[in-house]
């Protein structure tokens with residue numbers, strides 16, 4: 001049973017943890033292993049509910065996937081060996097599974113249906129369906145295919161030239177995965193750089209893909225070779241403990257083997273500008289970068305966060321908002337309207353929930369404005385079924401007087417199973 005009521009009296013955090021594997025890389029490791037023919041092995045896989053949804057979908061496509069702790073073995077006959085699923089592909093709460101998998105299903109030779117939970121049913125799919133249709137995909141769904149459930153009749157696809165209308169790694173990746181199976185070349189322009197795990201893993205699996213400034217080019221019809229994938233810790237999960245150490249007194253923690261791909265490290269730039277006391281000790285790794293992070297209690301100041309920084313910290317904004325409540329001065333977060341179409345509307349949810357605790361925080365159309373520092377007090381916090389809101393509430397309780405209750409702590413297992421064990425291990 002996970003705790004629903006938290007009452008810490010001005011705790012400090014001390015010690016070392018290794019946060020679970022990166023969610024984005026874990027999803028992709030299963031998909032790439034399923035596309036390649038042969039045996040792909042994965043170490044450090046995230047056993048979060050979202051990544052387990054990916055495993056269950058690809059098993060339904062006839063791919064053999066075995067789990068042994070955090071190690072995964074994928075035995076696939078290659079994408080041409082996938083079989084028509086006899087049930088709906090259930091993507092659970094996972095936007096990444098839904099969108100990336102659609103790109104792959106579009107180019108098969110069979111029919112499939114993808115659907116997830118109530119939150120997924122509200123998330124926009126037009127951003128994927130539009131470019132896939134331009135490639136020739138046959139996808140149908142409610143309101144012309146804007147939302148799940150989506151029915152896909154696999155067909156022959158052609159490469160496209162496409163400029164992303166939103167800064168989204170999921171859209172970029174869905175197009176690239178479809179393009180693998182398409183005739184001709186695909187060229188994607190992304191106005192603002194987004195996480196590049198798909199491009200890095202494509203290269204690792206032997207695909208020739210080029211990037212010049214913000215233009216990505218890849219020829220279709222390339223085959224992937226099965227590989228071993230090492231998944232570093234998820235910086236989006238580490239972010240919660242980074243915040244915890246910063247906003248509590250006399251804390252010093254070490255977070256081992258955290259992924260530090262530069263397209264993901266916006267949170268480190270933010271805390272540096274806020275004046276945080278921290279160190280990065282880089283590990284020697286090929287492919288995805290990783291480092292140990294040392295974080296200490298800090299006196300922080302408010303800053304402005306927007307522009308090209310936003311995609312580099314998009315999932316960290318709820319916890320950055322909490323940090324901002326403890327900063328001296330004003331923090332402005334802008335250009336983050338994408339937050340409104342995540343697991344829940346994260347602008348409204350963060351502002352409503354932190355306000356309940358006494359924060360001085362106001363929503364704007366594309367972000368929020370936070371004045372600090374403000375003392376926080378206990379409150380009954382809602383997660384809206386959103387793992388990141390659940391963890392934000394738990395970390396906020398460390399800085400609050402009085403007890404904090406969380407209505408649905410179980411949703412945290414979407415990206416961070418074992419979150420409360422790590423929290424309890426670090427608290428002194």
Ligand SMILES: O=C(O)C1=C[C@@H](OP(=O)(O)O)[C@@H](O)[C@H](O)C1
Pocket residue numbers: 023024025096167168169170171173195314315338
């Ligand atoms: O590609 C990915 O793995 C992800 C991309 C981001 O979504 P968008 O591409 O919709 O911004 C992010 O919010 C999500 O948690 C994971």
Ligand SMILES: C=C(OP(=O)(O)O)C(=O)O
Pocket residue numbers: 023050093094095096097315342343388415
């Ligand atoms: C937005 C998220 O994930 P997804 O889009 O995969 O549901 C997240 O993990 O914060």
